[in-house]
Amino acid sequence: MFAVIKTGGKQYSVAAGDVITVMALDGAPGDSVTFDEVLLLSKDGAATVGAPIVAGAKVSGEIAEQTRSPKTLAFKKRRRQNSKRKRGHRQDLTLVKITAIEG
Template identity: 60%
Template sequence: MFAVIKTGGKQHRVAEGDVITVGKLEGEAGATVKFGEILAIGAGDDVSFGAPFVSGASVAAEIVEHARGAKVIAFKKRRRQNSKRKRGHRQDHTIVKIVGLTGASKN
């Protein structure tokens, strides 16, 4: 069984036992979070699609840890102007493990 969830403006295809990285979520490591915006859920040929979300469906996940992404360097140089600028950025992430999928009457 799989589900397509929406979190942080992105869509993720998940199944029970998957470990995924999503945008930063509130909560401590070990806490349980519930994703309610389910775009599709099902198994094989029996898949329910939402319009936009499947009503009554949810995905439960456990927070494994909070982490930070790789550093991205933004370097700007204006030639012959003696002007340059270097900035770094690291995005905050949350790593979650999917523990349960429930759902499924179509809207």
């Protein structure tokens, strides 16, 4: 059984026991989270596609860790102008362990 969920503007294909990395969610490690926006639910080879979401379906998970992404650098240089700028950015992320899929 697997499901396609939507969180943080992105879609993730998940199954029970998976660990996914999503945009920052509120909570501490060990807290439970529920994803109500289930776009597709597949059980025993039969898929249920939502329009836009599957009614009554939800995916439960547990926050494993609050972390940050590797640093990405934005470097801009204007040639022959003696002008350059370097900025770094790290995105806040949450690791979620999927515990159950209900549908």
